[in-house]
Amino acid sequence: MGRLVIVSNRVADPRKTAAGGLAVALADVLNRTGGLWFGWSGRITEHEAGAAPPDGPVHRQQAGPVTLATVDLARADHDAYYLGYANGVLWPVFHYRLDLANFDAGFIAGYRRVNRMLAQRLLPLLQPDDVIWIHDYHLIPMAAELRALGCTQRIGFFLHIPLPPPLILAAIPAHDWLVRALFEHDLVGFQSEADLAHFSRYVETELGAEPAGPGRWRLGERTVRAGTFPIGIDVDEFAALTHAPEARDMYTRMREEYSRRRLLIGVDRLDYSKGLPQRLRAFRELLLRHPDTRNSATLIQIASPSRESVLAYNDILREMETLCGAINGDFGELDWMPVRYIHRTVARKRLPGLYRAGRVALVTPLRDGMNLVAKEFVAAQDPADPGVLVLSRFAGAAEQLREAILVNPYDIEATAQAIQAALQMPVQERRARHQALLAGIRRQDVRWWCDTFLGALSSAPR
Incomplete structure (x- = not known):
């Protein structure tokens, strides 16, 4: 396997075990293999929304064998992408709370804009044999943006939160665009069998995808493999x-x-x-x-x-x-x-x-x-x-x-x-x-989670 590139909304130093959630889960594999961790710096600037390179720098620092690369977000981008769409629409809907979702049409434009900007910033950092692992609901369309820029590397995606049943998912405006973007990955991972079953039903009933073998679905010219990879702890x-x-x-x-x-x-x-x-x-x-x-x-x-x-x-x-x-x-x-x-x-x-x-x-x-x-x-x-x-x-x-x-x-x-x-x-x-x-x-600890997902990604048919 080539260099591992982790992409997530926030980046943390994998040497610091005081960090929680995703950082702890990924610390083991990153410290073992090295690689690049890319995402938002956590800083908000007052620049114009959607500022593209070279207007906004990529901040780099070394954390042992891992390179941390981060970008800042303009306030308008943060408010639309993070507060508005990721946490005001996707989080409540994916947790079955349609009553708390704010389906403001302006949020999705910011969500798409930030994913496009992040893909543009990441692309120059990539090496030909990199394996890219994108994490969570903030970045569902990022692989599609990378593919549009000519990225041919293997790309996997893991959803850390639940995936709701098709009828709940279909309440999201442009839901078909959102789920269709998952087909730009080579492998999509879910936490539970229930989540995988919801994905299977959705892509077949809402998108018209065809089963292409165990755990595989074809939509147009793209075939995606999907499976269950329950995350563990050390x-x-x-x-x-x-x-x-x-x-x-x-x-x-x-x-x-x-x-x-x-x-x-x-x-x-x-x-x-x-x-x-x-x-x-x-x-x-x-x-x-x-x-x-x-x-x-x-x-x-x-x-x-x-x-x-x-x-x-x-x-x-x-x-x-x-x-x-x-x-x-x-x-x-x-x-x-x-x-x-x-x-x-x-x-x-x-x-x-x-x-x-x-x-x-x-x-x-x-x-x-x-x-x-x-x-x-x-x-x-x-x-x-x-x-x-x-x-x-x-x-x-x-x-x-x-x-x-x-x-x-x-x-x-x-x-x-x-x-x-x-x-x-x-x-x-x-x-x-x-x-x-x-x-x-x-049996199914954090190392099993990482190794099983990355093994499946490296062997996913292309």
Whole structure:
């Protein structure tokens, strides 16, 4: 395989494990192979929208064996491409929230303009034998823009968020253009079998694509291969973090402060897809129906700030503050606060200690592409006395983590009962479930994810 070129909306130094999400997932393969990581710098300028080279420089820096190349965005481009279309249209629709989508026709022009500009900036950096791996919903049409400029290298695409069913996807204006752009890739990867099934149904019913063999579809002169590649974590690295000083300090503090409590842990970005209000209502139902949990169970809910410039996030922030205040006001005692709500980011090195102190992890999104918190919780547990994972069946991780307690987060009463079952689960059952979960995330870890996707890309027929 030639040099690996990663393309994503944001670029992070792969040497810094404190980074989250995509950066952590890609750090292993980039540090092993070297290569180029290209994307937006995170800086916004006041220049004219759509400024093309040489007006805007490509910033380069070396991070070990990896070259980081970034470009700035003009404010108008950022507002249309990132806030307007990527996070105001694609994010809510792909998470099944048509009611929150802003189908402003002006946004799609900015989205296309920025993808075209990024392709123009990337093209001069490419080498003939490069393998290009494009990531996520921000950059769906970028391969089409690269092909239009004459790029012939292998290009793969991975969607980290869910792909909705055809009728929901078809609500997006110009949806056919958007999905047609995926056919300019040699390989398209999804998190779950459900996502792949939605893609198959869409391209056949909406675009008229023809099956061209297992996992392949033909549309005009282009044939794309698509498959399921569930993203994993570096299990050994995360388990080792559990014994690092920062995590040990967090674990010790939690054990001392909550020595008389059973801790329920939730760690999420503050996002309407995460099911946080439903989770709080289920916890309230638990306290109502099971008086033994009062003055006994404490929910620590971390909700990291996320996209706070989008109006929908202000709404959920207020709802969370109201719900937490109501639960603590109705059930709290002088020496017991039922919910500890933290609206800020907790350092990644401290999270393993928090996970290990938890009796139950609540990972209950309304819809999620994968959700790596579920896998991190499993990796952080003490095998002799592990906690229990309560997991939404609508998270991509549910296809792999069958030994978790799977719940429907919309069913508040049933979720409360599942939490009670997790709190009362005997140690023998907890050990058996944890052993099976741990074996599963070890088999399909982050290195498996990278190697499997890149292997499929290198062998995809052209």
